[in-house]
Amino acid sequence: MTTAQRGARCVALVAVLSLVFSPFLANRVTPYILGLPFLLAWIVASVLLTSIGVGLMYAADAHAAKGASPAGGRA
Amino acid sequence: MSAALAVLAVTFLLALALGLAARGRRTMTLQEWSVASRGFGGVFVFLLMAGEIYTTFTFLGGSGWAYGRGAPAFYILCYGTVAYAISYFLLPAIWRYATARRLLSQADLFASPYESRAVGILVGLVSVVALVPYLVLQLKGLGIIVSEASYGRVSATTAVWGSTGALILYVVVSGVRGSAWTAALKDGLILVVAVALGLYFPAHYDGGLHAMFSDIAARHPGFLTLPAHGQSAWWFSSTVALTALGFYMWPHSFSSTYTARDATVFKKNAIVLPLYQLVLLFVFFCGFAAIARVPGLTGSQADLSLLRLAKLTFEPWMVGVIGAAGLLTALVPGSMLLLSGATVIAQNVVRPMRPALSDHAVGIIARLFVPVIAVVAVLLALSDNAGIVNLLLIAYSLVTQLLPALLCGLARERWRWPTAAGAFCGIVAGELMVAWLTGVRASLSHLFPHAPPAVQDLNVGVVALAVNVIVLIGVSASTHRRLPLSKVGAA
Numbered sequence: 001m002t003t004a005q006r007g008a009r010c011v012a013l014v015a016v017l018s019l020v021f022s023p024f025l026a027n028r029v030t031p032y033i034l035g036l037p038f039l040l041a042w043i044v045a046s047v048l049l050t051s052i053g054v055g056l057m058y059a060a061d062a063h064a065a066k067g068a069s070p071a072g073g074r075a
Numbered sequence: 076m077s078a079a080l081a082v083l084a085v086t087f088l089l090a091l092a093l094g095l096a097a098r099g100r101r102t103m104t105l106q107e108w109s110v111a112s113r114g115f116g117g118v119f120v121f122l123l124m125a126g127e128i129y130t131t132f133t134f135l136g137g138s139g140w141a142y143g144r145g146a147p148a149f150y151i152l153c154y155g156t157v158a159y160a161i162s163y164f165l166l167p168a169i170w171r172y173a174t175a176r177r178l179l180s181q182a183d184l185f186a187s188p189y190e191s192r193a194v195g196i197l198v199g200l201v202s203v204v205a206l207v208p209y210l211v212l213q214l215k216g217l218g219i220i221v222s223e224a225s226y227g228r229v230s231a232t233t234a235v236w237g238s239t240g241a242l243i244l245y246v247v248v249s250g251v252r253g254s255a256w257t258a259a260l261k262d263g264l265i266l267v268v269a270v271a272l273g274l275y276f277p278a279h280y281d282g283g284l285h286a287m288f289s290d291i292a293a294r295h296p297g298f299l300t301l302p303a304h305g306q307s308a309w310w311f312s313s314t315v316a317l318t319a320l321g322f323y324m325w326p327h328s329f330s331s332t333y334t335a336r337d338a339t340v341f342k343k344n345a346i347v348l349p350l351y352q353l354v355l356l357f358v359f360f361c362g363f364a365a366i367a368r369v370p371g372l373t374g375s376q377a378d379l380s381l382l383r384l385a386k387l388t389f390e391p392w393m394v395g396v397i398g399a400a401g402l403l404t405a406l407v408p409g410s411m412l413l414l415s416g417a418t419v420i421a422q423n424v425v426r427p428m429r430p431a432l433s434d435h436a437v438g439i440i441a442r443l444f445v446p447v448i449a450v451v452a453v454l455l456a457l458s459d460n461a462g463i464v465n466l467l468l469i470a471y472s473l474v475t476q477l478l479p480a481l482l483c484g485l486a487r488e489r490w491r492w493p494t495a496a497g498a499f500c501g502i503v504a505g506e507l508m509v510a511w512l513t514g515v516r517a518s519l520s521h522l523f524p525h526a527p528p529a530v531q532d533l534n535v536g537v538v539a540l541a542v543n544v545i546v547l548i549g550v551s552a553s554t555h556r557r558l559p560l561s562k563v564g565a566a
Contacts, residue, residue, distance in 0.1 A: 016160050019153045020315050023146075023301045023308035029292050035284030037292070037299040043149050044356065047156045051349040054163055058342050 004060040012053030018046040080225050082395030083402065086264075087241065090406055093260055094245025094253035101252075105438035108250030109179045109418045110333040115255065120340045122258040123251075123331035123411070125351055129265050130408045131216025134401055135378040137355055141362030143377035145291075145298035147306040148362070152355050153315045158322035159348045165323060166332055166341035168485050173333050180415065181329035182423035185477070188484035191495035192427045197502060198477060199423030202326035203416055205473040207452055209325070210412045214239065214456040216378075217405035223382040224398020226391070232457055239453050242406060243446045246413050251334055254410040261403035266354060268400040273357020276364035276384065284360070291366060309532040317536045321475030326419055327411040417444040469513045472536045476505030479544050497551025505543030512539060 018025065026042035033041035106112050115123070133151065140148035169184065176187055181202050186195025217238055218231030225234075245253040281287035292299055301308050322328070335341065358381070365372075365380035368387060372380055385397050421441035426432055432440075480498040487493075493501075512535050519538070520531035 012160055012163075016157050019157055020312050020319075022149075022153065023311045027300045027308060029288075029299045032285050032288065035288065037288050039146060039300055040149060040356075040359075043152055044353065047152065047349050047353060050156050050160050051346055054160055054342075054349070055346045057163060058346060061342075 002060065002064050005057070005064055008053065008056035008060045011056055012050065015046055015049035015053045019043065019050065022046060077228075078390070078392035079395030079398065080228050082392055083221060083225055083229070083398050086399035086402060087238070090257045090260060090403060091241045091245060093256045094241070094410070095248055097245070097252035097256040098249040099252075103250060103438070105179065105434045105441065106177070108438060108441070109414065110330060111251050111255070113174060113334060114336055115334040116336055117340045117343060119255045119258075120331065120335045121344050121347070122262055123255055123334065124328075124344055125262055125348060126254070126258040126331075126407045126411065129262070129269075129354070129404050131213050131220070131401065131405045133355060133358065134265070134269075134404045135216055135219070135381065137358040138362035138365070138381040139375075139378035141359040142365050142372065142380040143362075143374075144306070145295070146301050147311065148359060150311055150315050150318075152352065152359075153311075154318040154322065155352045155355075156349045157315060157319035159345050159352070161319060162323060162348075163342055163345040166345075167338035169323075169329070169332055170335055170338050170341065172485060172488075173329075178333065180419045180422045181324075181326040181477075182419055184329065185480060185484055185498070186423065188487045189480075189495040189498055191499070194480070194495050194499050194502075195423045196427060197499060198480075199419045201473060201477065201502065201506060202419050203448075205470040206326055206412050206416045207448070207455070208470045210409060210416070210448070210452040211456045213405040213409045213412070214452055217402060217409075218456065219379070220382065220398050220401035220405070223379065223386070224394050224401065226386075226394075235453055235456055238402070238406060238409075239449050242409050242413060243449050246410050246417075247442045247445050251330060251411075251414055254407060254414065255334075257403065257410065258407045261400075261407045264396075264400045265404060268397055269354050269357045269361075272381070272385070272397070273360035276388070277360055279388070280364055280368060287360075287363060291363060295366075304528060304532065307528070307532045309529045310534065313532075313534040313537055317475060317534050317540070318471065320478050320540075321471050324474040324477045324481070326415040326474075327408070330411060330415040330418070413445050413449055416448045417441045420444045420448075469509050472509040472513075472539060473506060475536060476502055476509060476539060476543050479505075479540070479547055483547070492555060493547055493551030494554045496554040497547045497549075500550040501543045501547030504546040505539050508539035508542045509536070 022039065022043050026039050028039060029037045031038060036044065101107055104112075111119075137148065137151055140151065172178075172188070173184055176183075178184055178187060180199070182195045182199035185198040186192060214235050218235045221229050221234035221238075222231045245257075249256075277284050277287040281290060288299065301311055323332075332341070361381045361384065365384040369380060369383040372383070382394075382397070382401075385394050389397075418441050421437050421444060425440055426437055480502055483493050483498065519526065519533050519535055522538070523530060
């Protein structure tokens with residue numbers, strides 16, 4: 001696994017943990033962010049981060065597969 | 076009033092026409108009917124997968140929870156997102172295994188790796204038992220939506236029978252293609268309706284989101300955060316984790332997965348679906364906006380908050396549009412449930428008993444079971460039976476119990492472990508635990524009265540899953556015999 005793939009997986013993992021444990025990290029009403037109570041805003045931000053993390057995984061995996069196949073590696 | 080009725084009727088006929096037209100000039104083999112001959116590209120797979128996000132539960136229940144419970148409703152937004160992240164790894168693995176072996180149903184994916192008819196039949200039965208209450212919920216929701224949106228002109232009973240008739244017709248004729256085509260109509264409409272309402276209500280009534288939420292926080296302190304006990308942070312985290320694990324264990328999710336042409340589709344979907352799911356945020360806004368305008372809806376009445384607020388605010392034709400969107404949120408998942416239920420019964424319960432049957436015959440049997448399952452669900456939906464509510468609560472826990480055996484089954488290609496007996500006993504033990512825990516209405520606070528509050532608030536499904544895994548490992552260890560090396564190499 002390349003460094004990029006590992007990094008992308010870390011981002012996705014952080015996002016998922018931040019969702020699962022959101023009430024431990026952000027169980028409060030204030031400050032309001034874009035009109036949303038803090039807990040809800042935290043969850044929305046984590047959802048966005050999940051999408052970004054998965055997107056990075058996709059890009060890194062595609063890149064690694066491209067690099068591996070022409071060389072006939074054992075990817 | 077008649078404007079609302081007209082909009083509802085047009086949408087209903089449009090959905091039926093689309094569902095029937097989806098067949099085209101294709102010959103309906105069993106593979107074509109159940110999984111569209113595995114020919115769907117990105118858009119249709121996306122629509123089928125997303126179709127399962129916006130069921131009547133999310134439309135009525137999402138706003139109902141926000142209205143009645145507040146912050147605990149946010150869990151709905153979390154578990155789907157976590158499940159999509161998992162799907163990046165899980166769905167391509169499922170797809171690869173299933174496509175190489177031309178599998179048709181969820182139960183096939185258990186019967187095949189364990190090479191066990193018994194495991195297949197067991198999973199088939201579990202999936203049908205879990206799927207019927209889910210279908211009943213959709214039909215009940217549909218009845219409520221149509222009778223509310225038509226201002227009582229169409230009774231819930233008429234709506235349920237009429238829609239089920241349409242469902243049977245287009246599922247039998249077009250199979251999974253009918254679901255995909257109607258899903259396109261549904262997702263388009265629900266997206267526009269949910270976002271529009273979610274933006275309009277807070278702006279119109281409160282002058283913006285911030286004003287609305289501050290007002291709620293001032294009137295109901297603690298409503299926008301999780302409480303210290305009951306639906307606490309511990310409840311939230313354990314429920315999100317457990318529900319995310321069960322998310323893809325529904326029989327109809329497997330049907331959607333099998334329709335894909337290639338595995339990249341799932342990885343791309345995993346990027347977009349979390350964003351798409353944010354539409355639920357607007358559904359929550361509707362529920363929160365209803366708190367001050369239509370107060371006093373308690374218990375299951377809370378699910379009516381969105382429709383009641385809409386009727387208070389809009390002209391009848393607009394209520395008709397909202398009702399039409401709601402109608403479609405019941406039809407699309409309903410059709411997928413019917414299709415996968417009928418496939419499972421024909422393929423995994425009838426076929427193992429009559430192995431001589433041809434694919435053609437199994438296909439006919441599957442289509443014959445469509446009206447059977449549908450009528451059972453209608454009768455349950457109309458008989459106001461409290462037992463169904465219980466059954467519904469446990470349906471999610473029931474399918475979640477399939478996860479350990481599924482993951483081991485996928486890994487079994489390499490490891491030849493655990494054994495079929497282990498998988499079988501693990502599932503049975505998990506399901507019995509679920510049934511028992513639900514039967515005695517146990518929560519962890521009853522089981523462990525002296526445990527710290529953190530443990531007491533955990534979702535009780537955790538216990539069943541733990542028992543399941545322990546039995547799976549224990550039985551596998553005691554029934555496992557080393558295969559001759561030559562056989563391991565061949566496998």
